Protein backbone atom coordinates (compact mmCIF):
# COMPACT_ATOMS: atom_id res chain seq x y z
CA UNK A 1 0.00 0.00 0.00
CA UNK A 2 1.28 3.47 -0.89
CA UNK A 3 2.19 5.51 2.17
CA UNK A 4 2.94 9.11 3.14
CA UNK A 5 6.25 9.73 4.86
CA UNK A 6 4.68 9.72 8.33
CA UNK A 7 2.84 6.47 7.59
CA UNK A 8 6.18 4.96 6.57
CA UNK A 9 7.89 6.19 9.73
CA UNK A 10 5.07 4.87 11.90
CA UNK A 11 5.02 1.49 10.25
CA UNK A 12 8.76 1.19 10.85
CA UNK A 13 8.41 2.37 14.46
CA UNK A 14 5.72 -0.23 15.14
CA UNK A 15 7.28 -3.10 13.21
CA UNK A 16 4.30 -3.32 10.86
CA UNK A 17 4.49 -3.63 7.10
CA UNK A 18 2.04 -0.77 6.71
CA UNK A 19 -0.25 1.52 8.66
CA UNK A 20 -3.15 3.66 7.48
CA UNK A 21 -4.94 6.78 8.62
CA UNK A 22 -6.82 6.39 11.93
CA UNK A 23 -5.01 3.19 12.91
CA UNK A 24 -4.08 3.31 16.57
CA UNK A 25 -0.41 2.58 17.02
CA UNK A 26 2.25 2.59 19.73
CA UNK A 27 5.43 3.77 18.06
CA UNK A 28 8.82 3.26 19.65
CA UNK A 29 10.39 6.62 20.45
CA UNK A 30 13.87 7.62 19.23
CA UNK A 31 14.13 10.97 20.99
CA UNK A 32 12.18 12.20 24.02
CA UNK A 33 12.85 15.87 24.72
CA UNK A 34 11.91 18.07 27.65
CA UNK A 35 12.97 21.43 29.04
CA UNK A 36 12.20 23.06 32.39
CA UNK A 37 8.82 21.32 32.38
CA UNK A 38 10.86 18.17 32.97
CA UNK A 39 10.21 19.02 36.62
CA UNK A 40 6.55 18.12 36.12
CA UNK A 41 7.47 15.07 34.04
CA UNK A 42 9.63 13.81 36.93
CA UNK A 43 6.73 14.32 39.32
CA UNK A 44 4.34 12.34 37.09
CA UNK A 45 6.99 9.70 36.33
CA UNK A 46 7.55 8.98 40.02
CA UNK A 47 3.80 8.77 40.50
CA UNK A 48 3.56 6.07 37.82
CA UNK A 49 5.92 3.90 39.88
CA UNK A 50 4.13 4.50 43.16
CA UNK A 51 2.97 1.26 44.74
CA UNK A 52 4.41 -0.90 41.97
CA UNK A 53 7.47 -2.02 43.93
CA UNK A 54 9.50 -1.23 40.81
CA UNK A 55 12.50 1.06 40.84
CA UNK A 56 11.76 4.24 38.87
CA UNK A 57 14.28 4.01 36.06
CA UNK A 58 13.79 5.57 32.64
CA UNK A 59 13.53 3.08 29.79
CA UNK A 60 16.61 4.33 27.96
CA UNK A 61 18.62 7.32 29.23
CA UNK A 62 20.41 7.68 25.89
CA UNK A 63 17.15 8.63 24.18
CA UNK A 64 16.15 11.33 26.60
CA UNK A 65 17.26 14.91 25.96
CA UNK A 66 16.78 17.69 28.49
CA UNK A 67 17.56 21.29 27.69
CA UNK A 68 17.20 24.36 29.90
CA UNK A 69 15.92 27.21 27.79
CA UNK A 70 12.59 28.64 28.88
CA UNK A 71 13.80 30.57 31.87
CA UNK A 72 17.58 30.80 31.78
CA UNK A 73 19.20 31.80 34.01
CA UNK A 74 16.36 31.24 36.46
CA UNK A 75 14.12 34.28 36.97
CA UNK A 76 12.76 33.12 40.33
CA UNK A 77 13.82 30.81 43.12
CA UNK A 78 10.96 28.55 42.14
CA UNK A 79 12.39 28.02 38.65
CA UNK A 80 15.89 27.57 40.08
CA UNK A 81 14.56 24.88 42.41
CA UNK A 82 12.83 23.10 39.52
CA UNK A 83 16.05 23.25 37.52
CA UNK A 84 17.96 21.85 40.48
CA UNK A 85 15.46 18.99 40.78
CA UNK A 86 16.00 18.18 37.10
CA UNK A 87 19.81 18.28 37.44
CA UNK A 88 19.63 15.79 40.29
CA UNK A 89 17.32 13.49 38.33
CA UNK A 90 19.49 13.66 35.20
CA UNK A 91 22.58 12.71 37.21
CA UNK A 92 20.80 9.88 38.96
CA UNK A 93 19.31 8.40 35.80
CA UNK A 94 22.48 8.75 33.72
CA UNK A 95 20.93 11.08 31.13
CA UNK A 96 23.90 12.37 29.14
CA UNK A 97 22.10 14.53 26.58
CA UNK A 98 21.54 17.25 29.13
CA UNK A 99 22.13 20.87 28.13
CA UNK A 100 22.53 23.05 31.16
CA UNK A 101 22.91 26.83 31.29
CA UNK A 102 26.33 26.87 29.66
CA UNK A 103 27.95 28.86 26.87
CA UNK A 104 29.52 25.77 25.34
CA UNK A 105 26.34 23.72 24.88
CA UNK A 106 23.22 25.70 25.73
CA UNK A 107 20.36 27.07 23.67
CA UNK A 108 16.70 26.65 22.81
CA UNK A 109 15.58 23.02 22.69
CA UNK A 110 14.42 23.20 19.06
CA UNK A 111 17.82 24.50 18.02
CA UNK A 112 19.87 22.10 20.15
CA UNK A 113 18.18 18.95 18.80
CA UNK A 114 19.20 19.64 15.18
CA UNK A 115 22.49 21.32 16.09
CA UNK A 116 23.74 18.27 17.97
CA UNK A 117 22.50 15.82 15.37
CA UNK A 118 20.08 14.21 17.82
CA UNK A 119 17.35 13.98 15.16
CA UNK A 120 17.61 11.87 12.00
CA UNK A 121 15.24 11.24 9.11
CA UNK A 122 12.73 8.53 9.94
CA UNK A 123 12.90 9.06 13.70
CA UNK A 124 9.91 9.35 16.00
CA UNK A 125 10.57 12.40 18.16
CA UNK A 126 8.36 13.59 21.00
CA UNK A 127 8.84 16.67 23.14
CA UNK A 128 6.97 18.34 25.97
CA UNK A 129 6.74 21.43 23.85
CA UNK A 130 4.25 22.23 21.11
CA UNK A 131 6.93 23.45 18.71
CA UNK A 132 8.47 20.00 18.64
CA UNK A 133 6.94 20.02 15.14
CA UNK A 134 10.22 21.78 14.19
CA UNK A 135 12.18 18.56 13.82
CA UNK A 136 10.13 17.43 10.88
CA UNK A 137 12.60 19.72 9.08
CA UNK A 138 15.01 16.77 9.24
CA UNK A 139 12.52 14.22 7.98
CA UNK A 140 11.41 12.95 11.40
CA UNK A 141 7.87 12.50 12.66
CA UNK A 142 8.09 14.91 15.54
CA UNK A 143 5.27 16.15 17.74
CA UNK A 144 4.45 17.78 21.04
CA UNK A 145 2.99 15.93 24.01
CA UNK A 146 2.06 16.81 27.59
CA UNK A 147 4.15 16.15 30.67
CA UNK A 148 2.15 13.14 31.85
CA UNK A 149 2.38 11.57 28.41
CA UNK A 150 6.13 12.12 28.54
CA UNK A 151 6.26 10.40 31.93
CA UNK A 152 4.59 7.46 30.21
CA UNK A 153 7.23 7.54 27.44
CA UNK A 154 10.04 7.64 30.00
CA UNK A 155 8.55 4.53 31.60
CA UNK A 156 7.62 2.51 28.52
CA UNK A 157 9.66 3.85 25.60
CA UNK A 158 6.61 4.10 23.36
CA UNK A 159 3.88 6.68 22.86
CA UNK A 160 0.56 5.12 23.71
CA UNK A 161 -2.48 5.42 21.53
CA UNK A 162 -1.23 7.47 18.63
CA UNK A 163 -3.73 7.70 15.84
CA UNK A 164 -2.13 7.73 12.42
CA UNK A 165 -2.90 11.26 11.25
CA UNK A 166 -4.12 12.22 7.78
CA UNK A 167 -1.59 14.24 5.78
CA UNK A 168 -2.00 17.53 3.94
CA UNK A 169 0.50 17.95 1.13
CA UNK A 170 1.77 21.48 0.63
CA UNK A 171 3.46 21.88 -2.73
CA UNK A 172 5.53 25.05 -3.02
CA UNK A 173 7.00 26.38 -6.22
CA UNK A 174 8.83 29.51 -7.35
CA UNK A 175 11.81 31.43 -6.03
CA UNK A 176 11.37 33.53 -2.90
CA UNK A 177 11.81 37.21 -3.94
CA UNK A 178 14.42 39.37 -2.18
CA UNK A 179 13.52 40.15 1.47
CA UNK A 180 10.86 37.42 1.40
CA UNK A 181 11.69 34.41 3.58
CA UNK A 182 10.46 30.99 4.72
CA UNK A 183 8.77 32.84 7.61
CA UNK A 184 6.63 34.75 5.13
CA UNK A 185 5.74 31.51 3.39
CA UNK A 186 4.59 29.82 6.58
CA UNK A 187 2.67 32.89 7.81
CA UNK A 188 0.93 33.02 4.44
CA UNK A 189 0.07 29.33 4.72
CA UNK A 190 -1.32 29.70 8.25
CA UNK A 191 -3.41 32.67 7.15
CA UNK A 192 -4.77 30.55 4.33
CA UNK A 193 -5.64 27.38 6.28
CA UNK A 194 -6.47 29.08 9.65
CA UNK A 195 -5.30 28.29 13.18
CA UNK A 196 -7.24 25.06 13.24
CA UNK A 197 -7.12 24.16 9.55
CA UNK A 198 -4.56 21.40 10.01
CA UNK A 199 -5.70 20.24 13.46
CA UNK A 200 -4.89 16.52 14.02
CA UNK A 201 -3.12 16.45 10.64
CA UNK A 202 0.42 16.37 9.33
CA UNK A 203 1.67 18.95 6.86
CA UNK A 204 4.11 17.37 4.40
CA UNK A 205 6.09 19.99 2.46
CA UNK A 206 7.10 19.42 -1.13
CA UNK A 207 8.17 21.31 -4.24
CA UNK A 208 11.20 23.03 -5.72
CA UNK A 209 11.09 25.90 -3.20
CA UNK A 210 11.39 23.45 -0.33
CA UNK A 211 14.12 21.40 -2.07
CA UNK A 212 16.13 24.61 -2.51
CA UNK A 213 15.52 25.72 1.07
CA UNK A 214 18.21 25.38 3.74
CA UNK A 215 17.57 23.32 6.85
CA UNK A 216 17.35 26.60 8.75
CA UNK A 217 14.39 27.65 6.58
CA UNK A 218 12.79 24.22 6.84
CA UNK A 219 12.98 24.50 10.62
CA UNK A 220 10.94 27.71 10.37
CA UNK A 221 8.15 26.20 8.28
CA UNK A 222 7.94 23.04 10.40
CA UNK A 223 8.20 24.99 13.67
CA UNK A 224 5.10 27.00 12.80
CA UNK A 225 3.08 24.10 11.38
CA UNK A 226 1.58 23.79 14.86
CA UNK A 227 0.13 27.29 14.49
CA UNK A 228 -2.18 25.82 11.86
CA UNK A 229 -3.00 23.13 14.42
CA UNK A 230 -0.84 20.47 12.76
CA UNK A 231 0.42 17.51 14.77
CA UNK A 232 3.63 17.86 12.83
CA UNK A 233 5.21 19.48 9.83
CA UNK A 234 7.62 17.41 7.81
CA UNK A 235 10.05 17.86 4.95
CA UNK A 236 11.00 14.38 3.75
CA UNK A 237 14.77 14.00 4.10
CA UNK A 238 16.97 14.72 1.08
CA UNK A 239 20.52 15.75 0.16
CA UNK A 240 20.23 18.97 2.12
CA UNK A 241 19.25 16.98 5.22
CA UNK A 242 22.33 14.79 4.85
CA UNK A 243 24.52 17.84 4.20
CA UNK A 244 23.20 19.60 7.30
CA UNK A 245 23.60 16.60 9.58
CA UNK A 246 27.11 15.76 8.35
CA UNK A 247 28.54 19.25 7.86
CA UNK A 248 26.79 21.30 10.47
CA UNK A 249 25.77 18.79 13.13
CA UNK A 250 28.89 16.62 12.84
CA UNK A 251 27.03 13.32 12.37
CA UNK A 252 29.43 10.54 11.35
CA UNK A 253 27.10 7.57 10.81
CA UNK A 254 25.26 6.78 7.59
CA UNK A 255 21.94 8.53 7.22
CA UNK A 256 18.96 6.71 5.80
CA UNK A 257 16.37 8.74 3.93
CA UNK A 258 12.68 7.91 4.05
CA UNK A 259 10.54 9.32 1.25
CA UNK A 260 6.79 9.09 0.71
CA UNK A 261 5.51 6.82 -2.04
CA UNK A 262 4.73 8.61 -5.29
CA UNK A 263 1.09 7.55 -5.12
CA UNK A 264 0.59 8.18 -1.39
CA UNK A 265 -2.88 9.35 -0.45
CA UNK A 266 -3.21 12.89 0.83
CA UNK A 267 -6.30 14.32 2.42
CA UNK A 268 -5.74 17.62 0.68
CA UNK A 269 -3.16 19.22 -1.59
CA UNK A 270 -2.38 22.91 -1.26
CA UNK A 271 -0.32 24.60 -3.96
CA UNK A 272 1.56 27.81 -3.35
CA UNK A 273 3.64 29.84 -5.78
CA UNK A 274 6.01 32.13 -3.89
CA UNK A 275 7.30 34.06 -6.91
CA UNK A 276 5.15 37.07 -6.04
CA UNK A 277 4.88 36.57 -2.28
CA UNK A 278 5.31 39.74 -0.21
CA UNK A 279 6.42 40.01 3.44
CA UNK A 280 3.62 38.82 5.74
CA UNK A 281 2.59 39.96 9.20
CA UNK A 282 0.50 38.04 11.75
CA UNK A 283 -1.55 40.63 13.61
CA UNK A 284 -2.81 40.47 17.22
CA UNK A 285 -4.07 38.23 18.78
CA UNK A 286 -4.08 35.10 16.62
CA UNK A 287 -1.34 33.70 14.40
CA UNK A 288 -3.77 33.22 11.51
CA UNK A 289 -4.67 36.92 11.41
CA UNK A 290 -2.15 37.35 8.60
CA UNK A 291 -1.88 40.40 6.34
CA UNK A 292 0.59 41.56 3.71
CA UNK A 293 3.01 44.05 5.25
CA UNK A 294 1.50 46.90 3.20
CA UNK A 295 -1.76 46.64 5.18
CA UNK A 296 -0.11 47.37 8.52
CA UNK A 297 2.77 49.64 7.54
CA UNK A 298 3.20 52.50 9.93
CA UNK A 299 2.00 50.78 13.13
CA UNK A 300 4.10 52.32 15.90
CA UNK A 301 6.35 49.92 17.83
CA UNK A 302 7.85 50.06 21.30
CA UNK A 303 9.63 46.70 21.18
CA UNK A 304 11.23 44.67 18.42
CA UNK A 305 12.37 41.15 19.07
CA UNK A 306 14.59 38.95 16.93
CA UNK A 307 15.10 35.45 18.22
CA UNK A 308 13.29 32.29 19.34
CA UNK A 309 13.23 28.75 18.00
CA UNK A 310 11.58 30.15 14.88
CA UNK A 311 13.98 32.88 13.76
CA UNK A 312 17.00 33.10 16.02
CA UNK A 313 19.53 31.36 13.77
CA UNK A 314 22.67 32.70 12.15
CA UNK A 315 21.03 33.50 8.81
CA UNK A 316 18.29 35.39 10.64
CA UNK A 317 20.78 37.51 12.58
CA UNK A 318 22.83 38.01 9.44
CA UNK A 319 19.80 39.15 7.41
CA UNK A 320 18.82 41.63 10.12
CA UNK A 321 22.37 42.96 10.59
CA UNK A 322 22.72 43.59 6.88
CA UNK A 323 19.64 45.82 6.87
CA UNK A 324 20.58 47.58 10.11
CA UNK A 325 24.24 48.18 9.36
CA UNK A 326 25.09 51.88 9.45
CA UNK A 327 21.66 52.72 10.91
CA UNK A 328 20.34 53.19 14.41
CA UNK A 329 17.35 51.67 16.12
CA UNK A 330 14.76 54.47 16.30
CA UNK A 331 14.51 56.29 19.64
CA UNK A 332 11.45 55.19 21.57
CA UNK A 333 11.81 51.65 20.21
CA UNK A 334 13.91 49.01 21.92
CA UNK A 335 15.36 46.11 20.00
CA UNK A 336 16.05 42.84 21.79
CA UNK A 337 17.96 40.01 20.17
CA UNK A 338 18.24 36.54 21.58
CA UNK A 339 20.14 34.03 19.46
CA UNK A 340 18.68 30.52 19.47
CA UNK A 341 21.82 28.91 20.84
CA UNK A 342 25.24 29.75 22.22
CA UNK A 343 26.81 28.18 19.16
CA UNK A 344 24.95 30.70 17.01
CA UNK A 345 25.94 33.41 19.46
CA UNK A 346 29.63 32.47 19.12
CA UNK A 347 29.44 32.34 15.33
CA UNK A 348 27.63 35.67 15.14
CA UNK A 349 30.24 37.11 17.49
CA UNK A 350 33.12 35.88 15.33
CA UNK A 351 31.54 37.22 12.16
CA UNK A 352 31.07 40.63 13.74
CA UNK A 353 27.28 40.40 13.45
CA UNK A 354 26.62 40.90 17.14
CA UNK A 355 28.95 43.89 17.23
CA UNK A 356 27.15 45.50 14.31
CA UNK A 357 23.76 44.91 15.90
CA UNK A 358 24.95 46.39 19.21
CA UNK A 359 26.39 49.41 17.38
CA UNK A 360 22.95 49.98 15.92
CA UNK A 361 21.47 50.05 19.39
CA UNK A 362 20.13 46.53 19.75
CA UNK A 363 20.44 44.82 23.13
CA UNK A 364 21.70 41.24 22.94
CA UNK A 365 20.12 38.86 25.41
CA UNK A 366 21.55 35.50 26.35
CA UNK A 367 20.39 32.60 24.18
CA UNK A 368 17.18 30.98 25.37
CA UNK A 369 13.46 31.57 24.98
CA UNK A 370 13.86 35.11 26.29
CA UNK A 371 10.77 37.26 25.75
CA UNK A 372 8.99 34.76 23.47
CA UNK A 373 6.69 33.44 26.16
CA UNK A 374 6.68 36.42 28.46
CA UNK A 375 7.96 34.90 31.67
CA UNK A 376 11.55 35.83 31.73
CA UNK A 377 12.68 38.98 29.98
CA UNK A 378 11.30 41.66 27.74
CA UNK A 379 7.72 41.92 29.00
CA UNK A 380 5.53 44.61 27.42
CA UNK A 381 4.09 47.57 29.28
CA UNK A 382 0.34 48.30 29.19
CA UNK A 383 -0.68 49.36 25.69
CA UNK A 384 2.75 48.65 24.20
CA UNK A 385 3.15 47.10 20.78
CA UNK A 386 5.82 44.59 19.80
CA UNK A 387 6.98 43.24 16.48
CA UNK A 388 8.68 39.87 16.87
CA UNK A 389 10.19 37.08 14.82
CA UNK A 390 8.74 34.59 17.31
CA UNK A 391 5.83 32.29 16.56
CA UNK A 392 2.90 33.32 18.78
CA UNK A 393 1.00 36.52 19.36
CA UNK A 394 -1.74 35.31 21.70
CA UNK A 395 -3.08 37.73 24.24
CA UNK A 396 -0.64 37.87 27.13
CA UNK A 397 2.03 35.95 25.29
CA UNK A 398 4.73 38.58 25.82
CA UNK A 399 3.93 38.89 29.49
CA UNK A 400 1.08 41.39 29.35
CA UNK A 401 -2.53 40.89 28.19
CA UNK A 402 -2.67 44.66 27.62
CA UNK A 403 0.13 44.49 25.07
CA UNK A 404 0.01 43.60 21.38
CA UNK A 405 2.34 41.37 19.38
CA UNK A 406 2.80 41.32 15.61
CA UNK A 407 4.84 38.50 14.04
CA UNK A 408 7.20 38.84 11.09
CA UNK A 409 10.50 37.83 9.49
CA UNK A 410 13.90 39.12 10.71
CA UNK A 411 14.08 41.32 7.63
CA UNK A 412 10.82 43.10 8.45
CA UNK A 413 11.91 43.39 12.10
CA UNK A 414 15.23 45.00 11.14
CA UNK A 415 13.72 47.46 8.66
CA UNK A 416 11.08 48.40 11.24
CA UNK A 417 13.71 48.92 13.95
CA UNK A 418 15.22 51.77 11.93
CA UNK A 419 11.89 53.57 11.54
CA UNK A 420 10.16 52.57 14.77
CA UNK A 421 7.06 51.59 12.80
CA UNK A 422 6.14 48.47 10.80
CA UNK A 423 8.12 48.84 7.58
CA UNK A 424 8.41 46.89 4.34
CA UNK A 425 12.06 45.81 4.05
CA UNK A 426 11.83 45.94 0.27
CA UNK A 427 11.57 49.72 0.53
CA UNK A 428 14.61 49.96 2.78
CA UNK A 429 14.32 50.98 6.39
CA UNK A 430 14.21 54.74 5.90
CA UNK B 431 -27.63 19.28 35.75
CA UNK B 432 -24.98 21.97 35.68
CA UNK B 433 -24.79 25.68 35.03
CA UNK B 434 -22.80 27.42 32.33
CA UNK B 435 -20.42 29.62 34.27
CA UNK B 436 -18.18 30.94 31.51
CA UNK B 437 -18.44 31.36 27.77
CA UNK B 438 -15.51 31.80 25.40
CA UNK B 439 -14.96 32.32 21.70
CA UNK B 440 -12.85 30.37 19.15
CA UNK B 441 -9.09 29.75 19.43
CA UNK B 442 -8.71 30.15 23.19
CA UNK B 443 -5.01 29.49 23.72
CA UNK B 444 -3.28 27.91 26.68
CA UNK B 445 -1.69 31.34 27.23
CA UNK B 446 -5.19 32.56 28.07
CA UNK B 447 -6.15 29.54 30.16
CA UNK B 448 -2.90 29.54 32.09
CA UNK B 449 -0.66 32.55 31.36
CA UNK B 450 3.00 31.80 30.73
CA UNK B 451 4.14 33.96 33.59
CA UNK B 452 2.88 31.33 36.04
CA UNK B 453 4.65 28.45 34.37
CA UNK B 454 7.20 28.02 37.12
CA UNK B 455 4.27 26.59 39.07
CA UNK B 456 3.90 23.04 37.83
CA UNK B 457 2.30 20.83 40.44
CA UNK B 458 -1.37 20.00 39.74
CA UNK B 459 -2.14 20.82 43.37
CA UNK B 460 -0.83 24.36 42.95
CA UNK B 461 -1.99 25.35 39.45
CA UNK B 462 -5.75 25.89 40.05
CA UNK B 463 -5.23 29.37 41.53
CA UNK B 464 -4.06 30.72 38.15
CA UNK B 465 -6.93 29.49 35.97
CA UNK B 466 -7.88 32.28 33.54
CA UNK B 467 -5.73 34.60 35.63
CA UNK B 468 -6.26 37.54 33.27
CA UNK B 469 -10.04 37.23 33.50
CA UNK B 470 -9.78 38.58 37.02
CA UNK B 471 -13.49 38.38 37.84
CA UNK B 472 -13.88 34.73 36.84
CA UNK B 473 -10.54 33.86 38.41
CA UNK B 474 -11.56 35.30 41.77
CA UNK B 475 -14.88 33.45 41.64
CA UNK B 476 -12.94 30.22 41.12
CA UNK B 477 -10.52 31.03 43.91
CA UNK B 478 -13.34 31.94 46.28
CA UNK B 479 -15.01 28.59 45.54
CA UNK B 480 -18.11 30.31 44.19
CA UNK B 481 -18.11 27.94 41.21
CA UNK B 482 -19.40 24.47 42.12
CA UNK B 483 -17.58 21.39 40.78
CA UNK B 484 -19.12 20.11 37.54
CA UNK B 485 -19.89 23.63 36.29
CA UNK B 486 -19.70 24.05 32.55
CA UNK B 487 -17.44 26.21 30.46
CA UNK B 488 -18.52 26.50 26.85
CA UNK B 489 -16.17 27.46 24.05
CA UNK B 490 -15.89 27.66 20.30
CA UNK B 491 -13.48 25.86 18.01
CA UNK B 492 -9.87 24.95 18.73
CA UNK B 493 -10.04 25.34 22.51
CA UNK B 494 -6.62 24.96 24.14
CA UNK B 495 -4.52 25.79 21.10
CA UNK B 496 -0.91 26.79 21.48
CA UNK B 497 1.55 25.58 24.05
CA UNK B 498 1.62 22.00 25.34
CA UNK B 499 1.70 23.19 28.95
CA UNK B 500 -0.19 20.70 31.07
CA UNK B 501 -0.91 23.39 33.64
CA UNK B 502 -3.71 24.56 31.32
CA UNK B 503 -5.39 21.21 31.93
CA UNK B 504 -4.59 20.72 35.60
CA UNK B 505 -5.73 24.25 36.43
CA UNK B 506 -9.25 23.47 35.12
CA UNK B 507 -9.26 19.93 36.47
CA UNK B 508 -8.48 21.39 39.89
CA UNK B 509 -11.87 23.13 39.83
CA UNK B 510 -13.58 20.05 38.33
CA UNK B 511 -14.94 22.09 35.44
CA UNK B 512 -16.49 20.46 32.38
CA UNK B 513 -15.38 21.97 29.10
CA UNK B 514 -17.89 21.73 26.25
CA UNK B 515 -16.32 23.06 23.05
CA UNK B 516 -17.03 22.92 19.33
CA UNK B 517 -13.56 21.41 18.93
CA UNK B 518 -10.30 21.09 20.85
CA UNK B 519 -6.67 21.51 19.90
CA UNK B 520 -4.86 18.16 19.83
CA UNK B 521 -2.38 18.40 22.71
CA UNK B 522 -4.91 20.02 25.03
CA UNK B 523 -7.46 17.28 24.37
CA UNK B 524 -4.87 14.56 24.94
CA UNK B 525 -3.69 16.24 28.16
CA UNK B 526 -7.30 16.41 29.35
CA UNK B 527 -7.83 12.73 28.71
CA UNK B 528 -4.56 11.94 30.46
CA UNK B 529 -5.41 13.99 33.55
CA UNK B 530 -9.14 13.29 33.65
CA UNK B 531 -10.44 16.76 32.82
CA UNK B 532 -13.93 16.28 31.42
CA UNK B 533 -14.00 17.50 27.83
CA UNK B 534 -17.01 17.23 25.55
CA UNK B 535 -16.74 17.75 21.80
CA UNK B 536 -20.00 19.27 20.66
CA UNK B 537 -19.85 21.14 17.33
CA UNK B 538 -23.39 22.49 17.72
CA UNK B 539 -23.06 23.78 21.27
CA UNK B 540 -25.00 26.96 21.97
CA UNK B 541 -25.64 28.61 25.27
CA UNK B 542 -25.14 31.55 27.56
CA UNK B 543 -23.79 32.02 31.04
CA UNK B 544 -26.49 30.92 33.47
CA UNK B 545 -28.04 28.28 31.19
CA UNK B 546 -28.73 24.86 32.66
CA UNK B 547 -26.91 22.09 30.82
CA UNK B 548 -27.20 18.35 30.90
CA UNK B 549 -24.51 16.18 29.33
CA UNK B 550 -25.71 12.68 28.43
CA UNK B 551 -23.64 9.95 26.79
CA UNK B 552 -24.32 11.28 23.30
CA UNK B 553 -25.93 14.72 23.66
CA UNK B 554 -25.56 18.07 25.31
CA UNK B 555 -29.01 19.33 26.27
CA UNK B 556 -29.45 23.00 27.01
CA UNK B 557 -32.46 22.91 29.33
CA UNK B 558 -32.80 26.67 29.27
CA UNK B 559 -33.06 27.03 25.49
CA UNK B 560 -34.45 23.56 24.88
CA UNK B 561 -31.86 22.86 22.21
CA UNK B 562 -29.88 19.64 22.19
CA UNK B 563 -26.75 18.91 20.16
CA UNK B 564 -24.80 15.77 19.37
CA UNK B 565 -21.52 14.87 20.99
CA UNK B 566 -18.66 13.53 18.91
CA UNK B 567 -17.41 10.53 20.87
CA UNK B 568 -13.74 10.24 21.77
CA UNK B 569 -11.84 7.66 19.75
CA UNK B 570 -11.89 4.29 21.49
CA UNK B 571 -8.15 4.35 22.08
CA UNK B 572 -8.57 7.44 24.19
CA UNK B 573 -11.50 5.94 26.01
CA UNK B 574 -9.19 3.19 27.28
CA UNK B 575 -7.12 5.79 29.15
CA UNK B 576 -10.22 7.37 30.64
CA UNK B 577 -11.53 3.96 31.70
CA UNK B 578 -8.26 3.19 33.43
CA UNK B 579 -8.62 6.40 35.44
CA UNK B 580 -6.10 8.50 33.53
CA UNK B 581 -2.75 8.02 31.92
CA UNK B 582 -0.77 7.53 35.11
CA UNK B 583 -2.90 4.57 36.12
CA UNK B 584 -2.93 3.26 32.56
CA UNK B 585 0.84 3.47 32.26
CA UNK B 586 1.29 1.84 35.65
CA UNK B 587 -0.82 -1.07 34.45
CA UNK B 588 1.24 -1.39 31.28
CA UNK B 589 4.47 -1.15 33.21
CA UNK B 590 3.51 -3.97 35.52
CA UNK B 591 2.50 -6.14 32.53
CA UNK B 592 5.85 -5.38 30.89
CA UNK B 593 7.79 -6.44 33.96
CA UNK B 594 5.83 -9.65 34.33
CA UNK B 595 6.97 -10.78 30.88
Ligand code: SF4
Pocket residue numbers: 069070108109110129131308309310368369372373390391
Ligand atom coordinates in the same frame (compact mmCIF):
# COMPACT_ATOMS: atom_id res chain seq x y z
S1 SF4 C 1 11.47 30.16 21.83
FE1 SF4 C 1 9.32 30.45 22.33
S2 SF4 C 1 8.19 29.02 21.06
FE2 SF4 C 1 10.34 28.42 21.02
S3 SF4 C 1 10.52 26.86 22.62
FE3 SF4 C 1 11.00 28.84 23.54
S4 SF4 C 1 9.08 29.60 24.37
FE4 SF4 C 1 8.59 27.96 22.94
